[in-house]
Amino acid sequence: KAHQPSNECVALRVCIRHALTGLPNRRRLMELLADVTDQNNCTTNFSAIFIVDLDNFRLVNDIQGHESGDQLLINVAESLQIHLPQEATVARFSSDEFVVLLNTLGEQQGKATHKAERLARQLLEAVAKLRNDRALPITASIGISLFKCLGLSVNSVLQQADMALQQAKAAGGNSLRFFNMEMQTSVLERARLEGDLHQALERNELSLHYQVQVNHQGVTTGVEALLRWYHPQRGWVSPATFIPLAEETGLILPIGHWVLKLACEQLAKWAQQPAYAALTISVNVSSVQFQQPGFVRDVESLLALTQAPPSRLVLEVTESLLMSEPTRVRSTMLKLRSQGIRFALDDFGTGYSSLSYLKRLPLDELKIDQSFIRELLTDKTDAAIVDTTILLAVSLGLTVVAEGVEKKEQFDWLKGHGCYRYQGYLFGRPTPIEYLFEAY
Template sequence: MVALAVTRPRRNLRQARRVYLARSVLVIGSALMAPAVMADETLRVGVYNNPPKLLLDGQQQLSGIFGDLLTAIAAREAWQIDPVVCGWQRCLDMLERGDIDLLPDVAWNEARAERFGFHHEPVLHSWSQLYQREGATIDAVVDLAQKSVAVVGGSVQERYLVDITQRFDIPVDWIRVASFEEGFARVADGDADAAAASRQFGEWRAQKTGLESSPVVFQPVQLYYAASPSVSQSVLANIDDHLARWKADGDSLYFATLRDWQAAGATPSPGQSGWLSWGVAALLGVLALALVASLLMRRRIASQRMRLATNEAMLATILDSVDAYIYIKSPDLTYQFVNRRISELFGCPADAVIGQRDEAFFDAATAAEIAQVDRRVLGSGEKTTLEERSVLKHDGQVRTFLTIKMPLTVTPGGPPSLCGISTELTEYLEMQSRTHYLAFYDALTGLPNRRLLMESLATTIDQDTRGNQFGAILLVDLDNFRLVNDLQGHASGDQLLINVAEQLREALDSDAMLARFSSDEFVVLLEQLGEQSQEAAAKAERMAHQLMTTIHQLRNSRSLPISASVGLSLFNGAASSLDVVLQQADMALQQAKAEGGNALRFFNPDMQTSVLERANLEADLHHALARRELALHYQIQVDQTGVTTGVEALLRWHHPERGWVSPAEFIPLAEESGLIIPIGDWVLTQACQQLARWSRQSAHAALTISVNVSSIQFQQPDFIDRVEYHLKQTQAPPDRLVLEVTESLLMREPTRVRHTMLKLREQGIRFALDDFGTGYSSLSYLKRLPLDELKIDQSFIREVLTDKADAAIVDTIILLAVSLGLVVVAEGVETQAQLNWLKGHGCYRYQGYLLGRPKPVDALFE
């Protein structure tokens, strides 16, 4: 890298002479004191262009802050300076090989300290900073997103900025430049938004190039002269000596050099002088030699004292900032040092603690225990880690500490002191205890929760495998508890649960376990009920009735009567498992609830058989679609002339082992399990495909297909989109698709249902109200909803000839439908007499076994 020629600003003649004479005195004095072996020593100094810290002047001599200071030191030590121009990385490589002796402006780090020699006194304290154009808004690293930043390629600034922006995913356009000067120029020219540089360069050049510093400051460093491993340590020692003396004097050459480069922005040039000035300087130097030596020694001692005081203050600050209790005790166990946390713990300043023993701060038992441990550590000479429980005198609270104690040599050859570092665990252990409580106990009632119950039950069953003792699980559920929350509020409901828990706990024996299993469900675990099942059942039944009576006697804040249902299951370890016992108790509870509540039911095997059968059927239904076991059969609908007007699609399931499964058996199961959604979507797809095929056949083009839609399927948020998708995919005519809905659907969210029906009606889709007369729909719904058909339930048609009430209902439905302009379809027509009666009363659309049974589409028109 080529050095830039920079000229130092001219001073007036008088100032130049005064500075020159002062420097000459020091030069002569230093020359007289320098060892003979150092005289005329040539130092090869690496130079790379990094103004204002380091550069070459117009005469190819060292310049810049580091260059001027090293030139002054060399003059005093009679060293010859041989500048060697090199790039930054090449300079480091040459220094490590010994091709150069010194390299100025090097930041110390551990890796470099292993490769090079360093003096102790830093030349400069510096840092890196981002500089930007005036008016820019880069206030933090995150503001660099989508901006361009100029950095010196391979520099520490580049490595730091690239690393931190990548770590936080901040996209930056990096512009690699060869020097800080080039980076500032790119920003000034508008090619970059900001540039990274050292603090000295920024202060030197930012204002002149129209840039300003940003708040983004990073990488504080100390800068030194780094030496090759082959250079004598005396060279670094002499550099340290000069820097220390100069820094102690505010008017020294060191501070004058800094002021010159900060104020100027140009390279100083050495002054010129005549022989007379050199003679006067030599004379003054000889006379001042003794005084300089004396002052040097005093300043060195003062500097060492200041450094020691600074280190002590720094160490005290660090120890006071640590969130731990740190102390040092003398060999006789009196306190020698305590940090701020110890003072806060004892409630008195550090001065009042020093010289005291533990008896002044802890109770007698704690102090004796601490002293015993301290003596053991000092006697063994080994570090010890232990958990201490201490009681302070001033508050009596038991505190727990994790403490590390170790011997500490303070005076060489003397007995060791004791160093202790303690971290308080009191809050952590309390939190741990609280966490354990929350994990295993119910927060509202304080009872064991489901987790603790399951563990206890598993342990009980496991222990009973070694004997024949019976146990019992009682599942206690409050009847109509939701009414309490709905009518009186959740606060009243919570208080009721607390009261129930207290009363049940008092009613149970001490060896019984009571737990809260869910919202209003409690579980009682009874053990050791005897080896005979009848005896165990009798004991469990008596306890269950006692609990039901206890709950029944409770009243909440508004005297609402309370009752409970109980499901009871016996078990012994030889033939029971955790899941089975709970499942049996739950089935017994459901039977008790189904019979109106306020009842006790034992589990019996028939209940389990029914539940398992239902579970197996549901599992098979999950695979029915994938295995193609489902099929659509169609039942025709005819008018009064006998012409087929449409069909109803009816879902059928042929199980590979069970054969045909009744729809009354598997459709409710599909609705409860949620399988009705994919199954209903499949039915809709098949019906649309069939409509599309018929639309291309003139004989069947006018036929409609009615599809039953489950209320669960109808209320899906994407139901409209799914219907439109199937129509579009199959190209089926929408006006031939009839969606059959039930009265129960119309009762749920009528506004939303009406909106859905109207949206689909816009596509041409028609709607039929299925099983009319069996529900509780309001007649106002019939008026507001876009219905096309009413289907009279077959339960009315079956008795229309023999039951006057059914006949009146059917007649009324027909009249109602006609008045609303709806088509009436009678379901379940099985005899000619029924058909004739319907025709005579104005019903002209029929469906039933008399007209045709449900068939596959291939056999529908045979």
């Protein structure tokens, strides 16, 4: 009895090791890494963290079952231990993610980097040689953070390795990447920008600018509402920078609702003014926003609240949205269409460009992306694409709008080829609503 482990010891083992692989778990690794990064234990040697993530591991579980996946994880754990030096620590960090800690890579950064890279490539080769019981090939991606203890926290080291891992994944897998300071700077800047974006709406830093759309006679038929952000320190922040960030973080939902509300309020004002009552306002709708279960209800509520005429509201959607869950997307579009709302397909030709959805979905307009208009007069391929797009849209009964028209020669070419709606600097730049009125 004296030689049998106590319940307390058994509990401790369970706490620090994974039952499946027998490797140290996340908690134990964090303790070891804390010791390495503790300034009281600093040495002049470089250390490294490898995050080893199996590529497409989900396929093993989905196709062959979890038992096969478990066996593969056991095999990977064994292979990593065989190919690592004795002083290295390997832990299972999550489902198919392993972390390797190396402490003795030397004092020279160049040699430490070379040693880490050579070892990481050996691990990639070892994993690639593994086969589970049904011979499904398996590969891994590795992110590496090379560091000394000075000034780094445990989370910082792991974050660096994870960022490097994402680069390896983006390269197609079965590869390794090292973290570098440019990546860190980019991540920190993104975090600061996200924090500022959280405050932008309540601080009234966001605004709508409007760009006119005209017909072939030069008459303004409508405007597109374009979101702008003026930051008190950064100045104007490019929509290409902050809109993808808003989509990734979910901030696009309150921001998108605000944009729609302002557009509807403007339409309601114009409806009371004969000179502007026929104008439309086009609003870009994010796929994140469009696919929310309550999107139709929200739009209907805004229309009821503002008393905006639905037939003057044009929602611009992208090809990527139309290709994801097409049945659900079509249902949403039809519900909104029944209210009188119109739809435009934005940036046509830059996405999937599958023609089958054009006849199935309730579209009214097709907008030719400015990238094709830009070289229209000098690139025969772009000219052919634009010409074919116009013919296609006309045959389907869709209005064609050319974006990015900046030269009269482009306008003349488009008019001569059957495109009668335009938007671009030739007719007006995006401008606040108070200055837009001055144009009339």
